[in-house]
Amino acid sequence: MRKPCCDKQDKNKGAWSKQEDQKLIDYIRAHGEGCWRSIPQAAGLLRCGKSCRLRWINYLRPDLKRGNFAEDEEDLIIKLHALLGNRWSLIAGRLPGRTDNEVKNYWNSHLRRKLINMGIDPNNHRLGRRTPSHQQHKGVSNNSTSSGSKSQVCQPQQWLRSHRDNDQVSDMASCLDDHTSTLPDLNLDLTTERVGWDPSTKR
C-alpha cells in the first residue's frame, strides 16, 4: 500500500485564499522552487507539497499567459494532440505561458467539441462517418464556438488520412514535419522543457 503524499489531516483543502497565495509566492521568490514536500512547512502553509506545486505551476507562476487561447494556439494544440495524444505536458511545453492543466481543460471543454462538430473523431483525429470529407472545409460553419475559425484552421485529417495505418510517433512526426512547413515556429523538439522556463529550476 502506497503511503499518502502527506498527512492530510490538519491540512487545508479546496480553493486557495489570497493569503495562502501570497505566502507561497513570497517563499518561492525568496528561495526558488524545489523540494515541494518541505515548502508548506517552511512557508507556513497548511497544505501538502503537491498542492503547493500545483498552485504555483497552474496559477501563480509569473510567466503564465492566461486568458483566451489564440487561434494559432488552438491550431497548434490540435496538431500536437494528433501527434502525441493526451500528453498534455508535452503539448503545453510547446505553448509558452500555458500549463498542461489549462491545455487539458481547454481541449476537453472547447476543442473536442469543435472537432466533433467538424466531423472529426477527437480521439484519433480521423474523419467520422457523419460528415462527408468534401464538406470538411465548410464544417466550421456549424462550429458552436465563437472563435470565428476560418479556412486556416488546422485540418489534421488531411495529413493523417494518408498515414492512417501508421501509429508510430516518429513517423507521425515526419508527417507533421511536412505539414508544418507552414508553421515555421513549431519546434518539434518534443521535450518536456517549457519554453522560456529555466530548466535549472527543474529536477
Place this chain on the structure above:
DNA sequence: AATATCCCCAACCGCGCTGCT
C-alpha cells in the same frame, strides 16, 4: 425572480517514473 441545468476550470487523486541508498 426563482429554480434548474449547463459549463468551465481550479484542485484533487492515484499511479508511474526516476534517483538515491
Place this chain on the structure above:
DNA sequence: TAGCAGCGCGGTTGGGGATAT
C-alpha cells in the same frame, strides 16, 4: 536488486458562475 521518497503526469471531481426555463 529492492525498497523508498519525491516529483510529475493524466484523469476526474466539484464548486461556482452563466445561461435557460
